[in-house]
Amino acid sequence: MTSPETLEVGKRARQAVPTGPEWLLRDAWTEATRHLRVIPRNPELIAFATIQPIMFVLLFVYVFGGAITAPGYSDYNQYLLPGIMAQTVVFGSATTGVGLAEDLSKGLVDRLRSVPMQQSAVIVGRTLADLVKNTFTFVIMLVVAFMVGFRFEGSLFQALVATVLLLLFSYALSWVQALVGLSVKSVEAANSLGFLWMFPVTFVSSAFVPTETMPNWLQPIAENNPFTRVTNAGRALYNGLPADGAVVEAFAWSLAIIGVFAVLSFRKFRQTTAR
């Protein structure tokens, strides 16, 4: 124990602590680095982020691959794999809600809300860190997809746009998960609720089978599912097929989801405290 001067209570606080919206990016970066730093120290997380994409690709390709044909595509895999990629990055968004619920239950959110940082940076930093993690998952998935015969049949630029689109959509859903995580407050609930809604959203879509094969009442739902729009756009781009307005529409959907859910989650965050 050292001398009393160590504390020098009140000294710094009485100087002006710089605050204000110009700190949003720096605070978000501080938060993002907190999450990115712990990833290498969390072997389970790395294992999950690696095994999940490998498993999804192999299971779908070898279990469904032989049974279904998709007219207009050189191979069902060319149809299926963009769907699996889209689903996997969407599932990856669940970590955002679980992470926020964890911060909340540990009391960290209370601490963060009582320091002079930009409050919204907590969620921005979290979603950005999850985007990095999802990009890692996506790269692994792409490698496995190539190993089972997937090819970019359009230009490299089209493939790049498709990749950016899928990652942007997963980023958008991170904001939905942020609201889920902040609303349910417990890690377990964030985990189960966070995954629950993603099953109908990803399966009632064009990800695995053409929507025309579904019952009549289900078709319009599947067709208008934003996930279908994003999958269709990504699939067209990877396969070098005409995409019409689908790409623009898919980007618009992603940005709109980010906008709406960012507002809702920021508002929720400002009212959230443990217990």
Next chain:
Amino acid sequence: MLAVEIDNIHKSYGDTKALDGLSLTMPQGSVLGVLGPNGAGKTTTVKVLTTLITPDRGSALVDGIDVVADPDKVRARIGLTGQYAAVEERLTGRENLEYIARLFHMPAAEGRSRARELLQRFDLVEAGERVVLEYSGGMRRRLDIAMSLIARPSVLFLDEPTTGLDPRSRLSMWELIEELGSEGTTTFLTTQYLDEAEALADSIVVIDRGQVIASGTADELKDRIGGDRLVVTIANADNLGRAAEALAGLATGAIETASVDRQLLIPIKAGGGVLPRAIRSLDDAQCEVIDVELRRPSLDDVFLTLTGKTANDDEEIR
């Protein structure tokens, strides 16, 4: 200037009034003990002062700054240690401190040297390079308090800092808070432990149902009770009424009885051979006595007098 000034704050959750017109002040450089049972409104008060929740009505100032109008300025001047150790478990102790320093917008070099100082101050130098997952409960709390002190706050809020700690960690936490207090850290301490408030706080406010029901130093609160107390335990709870009658002549106030403990609490005037007289009266009334104790008033008695229940009544119900 006052470190904390709360004027008539109200906060309701649905039909539950968490704060019901609470007012208190706290001078700088002191330790204020906020004492009350579970659900009295202690944590809600801390949350208002640390900008986590907005009161429905009333005003709250920290260092003269309004918590509702100017939350960022208030946040720059406070440190909060809540009921759980709010630390990032997979970061090391040092990384946790430097991380919070960045959120306080301290220059990196200052954050690093401040983290080093605090690790030293809180006996965590060796542990500083280990991830918090490997820390004991007591170490986590120490790190948590160190994180709250990173920006040299004007007011440190400690919300039930010893809840859930084992007796040894609790004692070392007491020593730590005592030292901080003697070094002049203005500390707002909530607790449900009477002995804790008595040992650590310069002055105490007792709150119950969202209101302050008493305030003063521990001695002043004890004076309110006045005189000593005789605690009599008898063999048969059925005789409590008879025993109370027999002792009425000695009492200076209302006699309390607790049938579960078979006890009577009798306020008396100090000295004057009360003890033998009490035993004789009980004997005459044919009440078998198990134990008689002459007790100086404790904060427990204060609480009992003020609220008609002991501080831990609520807990026992759960």
